[in-house]
Amino acid sequence: MYDIASWALNIGALRGASYADVRIGGDRHRALSTKNGKLGSASDTESMGIGVRVIADGAWGFAASEDLSRAAVEATAARAVQIAKASARVKQHDVRLAPEKPSTAEWTTPMVIDPFTVSVEQNLAVLIEIDGELRSVRGVTLAETNMNFRREEQWFASSEGSKIHQTKYTSGVGYAAYAFAGSEIQKRSYPTSFGGQWQNKGYELIQELKLGENARRVGEEAVALLKAEQCPEGIFDVILDGSQLALQIHESVGHPIELDRVLGMEANFAGTSFLTLDKLRSLRYGSELVNIVADAREEHGPGLGTFAFDEEGVPAQSTPIITSGLFTGYLSSRETAAMIQCERSGGTLRAEGWNRLPIIRMTNVSILPGSQPLTREQLIAGTDSGVYLETNRSWSIDDKRYNFQFGTEIGWEIKRGKRTRMLKNPSYSGITTEFWNSMNAICSREEWVLWGIPHCGKGQPQQVMGTGHGAAPARFRGVKVGSAYRGNA
Amino acid sequence: MPSRDQAAELVQRIRKYSVADEVEVIIYHTRNALTRFANNVIHQNLAEENVAVSVRTAFAGRTARATTNKIDDEGLQRVVEASERLAKVQHADPDLLPMPDAREGSRSVRTIPSRHFERTAALTPELRAEMVRSIVAVAEKHRLTAAGIVSNSETAEGIFNCRGLSTWHTQTAAEISITMLGADSSGWQKAGSPDVDTLDAGALAVTAARKAVEAARPREIPPGKYTVILEPAAVLDLVGFMFYDFGGLAILDRRSFLNDRVGTQLFGKNINIWDDVAHPLQSGSPFDGEGIGRQKVHLVENGVVRRLVFARGTAARMLRSEVKDKVGPIEPTGHGFPLPNEVGEAPMNIVFGVTDKPKTVDEMVASTERGILVTRLWYIREVDPYEKIVTGMTRDGTFYVEGGTIRHGLRNFRFNESLIHMLANVEAMGIPVRASGEESFDMVVPAMQVSDFNFTEVTKF
Numbered sequence: 001m002y003d004i005a006s007w008a009l010n011i012g013a014l015r016g017a018s019y020a021d022v023r024i025g026g027d028r029h030r031a032l033s034t035k036n037g038k039l040g041s042a043s044d045t046e047s048m049g050i051g052v053r054v055i056a057d058g059a060w061g062f063a064a065s066e067d068l069s070r071a072a073v074e075a076t077a078a079r080a081v082q083i084a085k086a087s088a089r090v091k092q093h094d095v096r097l098a099p100e101k102p103s104t105a106e107w108t109t110p111m112v113i114d115p116f117t118v119s120v121e122q123n124l125a126v127l128i129e130i131d132g133e134l135r136s137v138r139g140v141t142l143a144e145t146n147m148n149f150r151r152e153e154q155w156f157a158s159s160e161g162s163k164i165h166q167t168k169y170t171s172g173v174g175y176a177a178y179a180f181a182g183s184e185i186q187k188r189s190y191p192t193s194f195g196g197q198w199q200n201k202g203y204e205l206i207q208e209l210k211l212g213e214n215a216r217r218v219g220e221e222a223v224a225l226l227k228a229e230q231c232p233e234g235i236f237d238v239i240l241d242g243s244q245l246a247l248q249i250h251e252s253v254g255h256p257i258e259l260d261r262v263l264g265m266e267a268n269f270a271g272t273s274f275l276t277l278d279k280l281r282s283l284r285y286g287s288e289l290v291n292i293v294a295d296a297r298e299e300h301g302p303g304l305g306t307f308a309f310d311e312e313g314v315p316a317q318s319t320p321i322i323t324s325g326l327f328t329g330y331l332s333s334r335e336t337a338a339m340i341q342c343e344r345s346g347g348t349l350r351a352e353g354w355n356r357l358p359i360i361r362m363t364n365v366s367i368l369p370g371s372q373p374l375t376r377e378q379l380i381a382g383t384d385s386g387v388y389l390e391t392n393r394s395w396s397i398d399d400k401r402y403n404f405q406f407g408t409e410i411g412w413e414i415k416r417g418k419r420t421r422m423l424k425n426p427s428y429s430g431i432t433t434e435f436w437n438s439m440n441a442i443c444s445r446e447e448w449v450l451w452g453i454p455h456c457g458k459g460q461p462q463q464v465m466g467t468g469h470g471a472a473p474a475r476f477r478g479v480k481v482g483s484a485y486r487g488n489a
Numbered sequence: 490m491p492s493r494d495q496a497a498e499l500v501q502r503i504r505k506y507s508v509a510d511e512v513e514v515i516i517y518h519t520r521n522a523l524t525r526f527a528n529n530v531i532h533q534n535l536a537e538e539n540v541a542v543s544v545r546t547a548f549a550g551r552t553a554r555a556t557t558n559k560i561d562d563e564g565l566q567r568v569v570e571a572s573e574r575l576a577k578v579q580h581a582d583p584d585l586l587p588m589p590d591a592r593e594g595s596r597s598v599r600t601i602p603s604r605h606f607e608r609t610a611a612l613t614p615e616l617r618a619e620m621v622r623s624i625v626a627v628a629e630k631h632r633l634t635a636a637g638i639v640s641n642s643e644t645a646e647g648i649f650n651c652r653g654l655s656t657w658h659t660q661t662a663a664e665i666s667i668t669m670l671g672a673d674s675s676g677w678q679k680a681g682s683p684d685v686d687t688l689d690a691g692a693l694a695v696t697a698a699r700k701a702v703e704a705a706r707p708r709e710i711p712p713g714k715y716t717v718i719l720e721p722a723a724v725l726d727l728v729g730f731m732f733y734d735f736g737g738l739a740i741l742d743r744r745s746f747l748n749d750r751v752g753t754q755l756f757g758k759n760i761n762i763w764d765d766v767a768h769p770l771q772s773g774s775p776f777d778g779e780g781i782g783r784q785k786v787h788l789v790e791n792g793v794v795r796r797l798v799f800a801r802g803t804a805a806r807m808l809r810s811e812v813k814d815k816v817g818p819i820e821p822t823g824h825g826f827p828l829p830n831e832v833g834e835a836p837m838n839i840v841f842g843v844t845d846k847p848k849t850v851d852e853m854v855a856s857t858e859r860g861i862l863v864t865r866l867w868y869i870r871e872v873d874p875y876e877k878i879v880t881g882m883t884r885d886g887t888f889y890v891e892g893g894t895i896r897h898g899l900r901n902f903r904f905n906e907s908l909i910h911m912l913a914n915v916e917a918m919g920i921p922v923r924a925s926g927e928e929s930f931d932m933v934v935p936a937m938q939v940s941d942f943n944f945t946e947v948t949k950f
Binding site for chain 1: 521523524525526527528529530531532533534535536537538539540552553554555556557558559567568571572574575576578579580582584613614615617618619621622625634636637638640666667668670675677714742743744748829830831867868869870871872873874875876878880881882884901903905906907910927943945946947948949950
């Protein structure tokens with residue numbers, strides 16, 4: 001593959017590129033789902049091709065093709081240079097890249113069982129059994145399950161001399177039960193909603209998640225929600241489960257720290273950020289208990305943002321984002337790091353596939369667990385009055401990432417340290433920094449899970465990316481609850 | 490781009506490798522290019538060429554799909570084997586229909602206007618750069634910063650199956666999206682069309698710039714229920730959240746807000762909605778994911794949901810269901826997605842009806858005593874699936890209207906609004922136009938003046 005890459009690099013240089021990098025990618029994706037005891041979908045997708053990124057006349061160009069013949073690869077590289085020269089017609093300064101030492105490396109996701117060695121019969125048997133368990137609960141009107149496996153192999157080569165071969169495996173699984181009656185549809189999901197739990201692991205993920213053991217409870221909760229009381233509106237102490245806190249981190253920390261947004265490069269679609277450059281190391285983002293890192297390294301865990309090198313050849317790093325509540329870091333690339341006079345990229349440039357231009361994406365943006373032992377049940381026991389909210393149902397945040405509103409599938413009232421009545425249709429809302437400054441407890445390591453969000457959209461054309469978020473249940477004081485239904489009763 | 494004959498030849502090569510009872514092949518070839526600008530410079534600029542060959546095989550009630558972009562003999566053999574391997578291991582589904590034959594596929598295929606324009610396909614990076622330069626010139630004239638895209642694409646797609654069904658469609662698409670940023674305000678415009686010559690980058694830039702200038706120094710007013718004037722892009726992004734519920738399978742799954750509501754007066758009597766692939770402002774292919782021709786369907790008639798759309802298999806199931814008398818006419822309408830899938834079908838060529846007395850946005854403003862003009866909405870998500878409450882934010886041009894005139898820009902609001910309530914409270918509408926947003930596919934929708942729109946919070950800008 002490096003020979004093919006060299007054809008593109010040579011043409012790039014001949015046509016006048018001052019920098020070029022090449023990614024040759026081969027992806028395979030298996031997707032299975034069931035619905036009410038029948039097959040929902042069964043697909044196997046493979047895709048292979050080359051993407052060439054160049055700087056010529058001080059501006060960027062990118063071209064991609066599925067054709068790996070020599071003629072097509074050279075034409076693709078030439079097209080990238082032509083595009084870069086067109087870009088240069090509307091520029092103010094030449095693109096500069098923060099320096100990076102060339103690397104030569106091989107890396108593969110650590111895993112126990114290659115998911116593609118497990119038979120489809122076995123995959124479907126797992127899903128059909130769960131589906132049956134969900135529908136055995138009287139009142140469940142729809143049961144859905146899904147299982148996904150992906151293998152992404154990539155060869156990266158640059159005009160600076162890097163040669164990096166990485167193979168990443170991803171597994172994902174989840175299910176949901178719906179109950180429809182009267183004028184209401186309620187839903188419960190496991191391990192979390194919108195596709196379940198995803199990690200960079202092999203088939204062992206499917207075996208670890210206690211899928212069967214939780215199915216009946218999930219079905220029963222979906223039905224019970226129909227008769228539960230509406231979540232009241234007001235100001236409450238709120239405890240979020242780890243999966244909801246993971247999405248809270250994603251939306252109200254992960255996106256605003258993307259340096260391309262901060263610098264206006266995403267203003268037309270994804271938006272900008274309230275985290276202007278003057279706020280670095282001066283903004284009190286959260287309470288003293290809030291410590292958040294962006295960590296792509298293998299030692300952080302098998303998150304969807306774990307790799308050895310990003311897609312411009314920068315090694316995986318851990319960047320402190322919020323340190324004891326203080327805002328301390330952005331997600332950056334070689335170009336954006338140079339724009340703010342940083343010595344080195346944070347290594348977060350990622351692409352959906354070989355045919356997409358890499359852009360700044362979250363890696364694993366995780367909150368660190370509390371240092372004192374604290375389980376979820378102890379956290380609830382230590383709360384006099386409030387609500388405990390679990391599993392995301394809806395999410396929305398403004399284009400600078402200040403005002404958010406989340407809904408969850410289920411909630412429980414907390415009275416004098418005990419979970420009491422079940423609450424349906426819970427929601428909470430707030431302003432990002434006020435919310436994080438209200439965090440006054442977080443559970444310890446044994447409750448911490450590295451959650452995967454597989455469908456984060458960003459960029460034009462839009463790219464879908466998986467991101468990781470380690471989180472443990474945490475408590476927030478004085479949060480606005482229930483306003484999603486205000487005026488709609 | 491491959492021709493229909495070349496695609497058919499590829500299908501013959503694929504069929505040689507299959508031992509399945511039935512074989513269907515979808516071929517999709519695309520060339521995309523997109524020039525992206527921000528801070529008044531081009532910062533990303535790309536082109537892509539790709540092909541997808543997707544093979545569905547079926548063995549006595551069992552079916553699966555495999556897709557590749559490798560069209561050499563080895564790649565084609567591998568994709569057929571992958572599809573067959575997936576299909577063979579399943580339990581038979583008695584509801585799986587045989588693949589449609591040529592007669593069934595072509596029965597309702599409608600003639601559509603040509604949607605392939607050479608000048609769109611031939612747009613070069615240099616021409617896109619010139620369009621960006623003209624947009625940036627408008628920004629600089631108003632001391633603003635421009636961000637956005639200029640893109641073009643060319644696609645060919647066809648569906649072929651072993652029972653003689655054969656379809657083919659080629660299309661181009663162009664899109665311009667512009668955000669103009671001031672110190673404390675912004676404005677936005679977006680347009681898309683198969684024909685780039687119908688898009689006016691300069692005019693879009695001028696409108697976006699005017700909005701950014703007029704929205705400067707935004708003021709905060711309390712949330713609450715207001716009369717709103719929603720520009721077409723805002724209408725599009727809201728109503729896009731309800732059309733997946735117009736599929737028959739959503740009713741059978743009991744996940745649709747239309748369960749037990751088809752035939753009732755759900756919206757105002759001034760609301761009429763069709764799905765019409767042949768409408769001159771629409772785009773897309775005239776056949777669905779199985780190759781069945783897309784019918785024109787009058788979904789909402791004077792505020793009453795009269796019809797749903799059906800894939801072949803869903804229609805057959807619905808005819809046997811206990812709700813068959815409560816869902817309007819049941820027949821395959823040509824709106825199914827490629828099989829196998831969980832969603833079933835959806836109308837994808839939405840066209841709103843013209844009201845008796847259409848009003849321009851300016852006329853709606855002039856008739857509003859106290860209200861809010863909304864350019865665009867953002868990050869819309871469903872809060873309640875049956876009452877169809879959605880939440881989201883205003884963005885890039887939100888204005889306070891009082892005494893029939895625009896007074897000043899506003900800090901952006903969060904809304905939590907039921908789409909059922911919204912479409913029951915439309916006081917005036919404009920002439921439907923082809924609109925582009927970010928949350929939904931392009932539609933032909935009007936601007937709307939809506940009473941009692943529910944804003945629940947204000948953000949900080």
